[in-house]
Amino acid sequence: MTTCRIGVIGLGQRIAHVLAAMQEVGWDLRVDAHVDAAPVGAPILAAAGIALGRPCETPEALLREGPFDLLMLGGPNHLHREHLAAVFHAGVPIFAEKPIVRTEAETLDLARALAGPGAPDLYIGLVMRSLPIVREVIARVDSGDLGEIVSIDATEHLPPEHGGYLARNWRRRREWGGSYLLDKVCHDFDIFGRLIGARPARVASFGGRRIFTPERAGRPRTYEDGSIAYDLRDAGWQGAPDAFTSDMDVTDHQVALVEYANAARLSFHANSHTALAERRWYVAGTEGTLIADLVRNRLMFRRALHRGKPERMDFGDRTADAHNGADQAMARDLAEALAGRAVFPVTPWDSLEAGLTVMAVDRAMEDRVMLDCAPMWAAYDAARSGAASTQSASRS
Structure with a gap:
């Protein structure tokens, strides 16, 4: 089995558990480099016998340490869009923890990027x-x-x-x-x-x-x-x-x-x-x-x-x-998808739509209204079609 060379941006507890599960189900993996000034997932990797790889200050610096077979994004939610943007056109498959983005504005921005040329293979950790x-x-x-x-x-x-x-x-x-x-x-x-x-x-x-x-x-x-x-x-x-x-x-x-x-x-x-x-x-x-x-x-x-x-x-x-056992099952699904033997069970679009649903629920709570979702979906569909949306997200 060929060793999978991995770069990690945001080495938190959750992404460390995913890496440990990947190794547990048989991945031959090596973390070659990571970006995280204080990697709180380090003890979890140490317990699994996985080395942290070279520390890098920025995603751009990490990419120079390649080549990689997989990039894994595990930072706090507010950094997901920034980290995705930094590696979006690197030509490397990306695994990103859920939720894929944090706000309606970030959702529309990412939808436009995914609809454009050069979008990467993007796998989202909706582990269930x-x-x-x-x-x-x-x-x-x-x-x-x-x-x-x-x-x-x-x-x-x-x-x-x-x-x-x-x-x-x-x-x-x-x-x-x-x-x-x-x-x-x-x-x-x-x-x-x-x-x-x-x-x-x-x-x-x-x-x-x-x-x-x-x-x-x-x-x-x-x-x-x-x-x-x-x-x-x-x-x-x-x-x-x-x-x-x-x-x-x-x-x-x-x-x-x-x-x-x-x-x-x-x-x-x-x-x-x-x-x-x-x-x-x-x-x-x-x-x-x-x-x-x-x-x-x-x-x-x-x-x-x-x-x-x-x-x-x-x-x-x-x-x-x-x-x-979901972490181990997702690790197997990811291996099969990267090898081209199966389709990963969830798409980035699924993740974006689940996120928008929850954002609408939260907005209804905050505004104390029964919220009509039609304007939100219209803006999303315009972004997904690649059209320049004239509507901005109502919440940044």
Whole structure:
């Protein structure tokens, strides 16, 4: 097997976990160079026996250290567009962490670039697309087992240690992460759009910060057995020392309602501090109903007019991070795509549209309106067509 020469821009915790998963499933890889003044992913790579490669000050300096077979972008969300622009025309495949960009303006700018000449092979780390249970959900819907999708009820409820990490990590600030929903659940909204087969037409949302607040700073900080509840992980780049007194300005809980252009409806509930962790999709169709439990990695399905026991599938591979083998599956998908043996399960366009959906939800919450998404999609389609859009993004 030929060694894959990799350059990394933004060596954070997430991209380090992806590299470790790549090696775990059999990649012969070598990180030849990286750009990151303080690579917080270094301990994760060290544990996997992967060297950091040569340090470089800028993406341009890194490119001079090539040639590379793959460039991997893992910086904070606000740097994604800048880093993409720096290596866009290098002639090297790029893997970029999700969300691909952070704002509507960046979305339109990248759409125009992707529609133009010389766009690279671009792979986005929407890791849930590679998860076996998600592949099964998509296959069931595509097969017609559920009939037409009428409605979806979905949740993501995090345990205190995960929510506490987000309240200390750079994702706590809109200027770096975008929003809580954009960073944490753009995966889910990508899948919802795929299952429903239409774009959102109208959205509404309510949310705020009621959990990780200074008023609650005096609450107990350990579980009943004495184990630490909120500080289990290194907070990483720009980390804050305390989840309750940080300068967090994103929501810690949020609900959303989405009506799609084909009249399918979605309700979504996210909470970052729960005693019963859950990531669940309840998909109701005209011919059947499906429940995907992404925490326990189990699927249940029954046809609408059947009274027998539901069909149940247990996918196993449960992990503490609830990715349940998705990182390893994505690593295999990426290897197959780079070798030309298969198509990667998600496209940059899928990622852009999932991001815009979440941005619309967040804007509806902030403006306290039922938001009509048509102007947003018109601007996006103009950018995607390569036309010079006369409409600017409404939020920078």
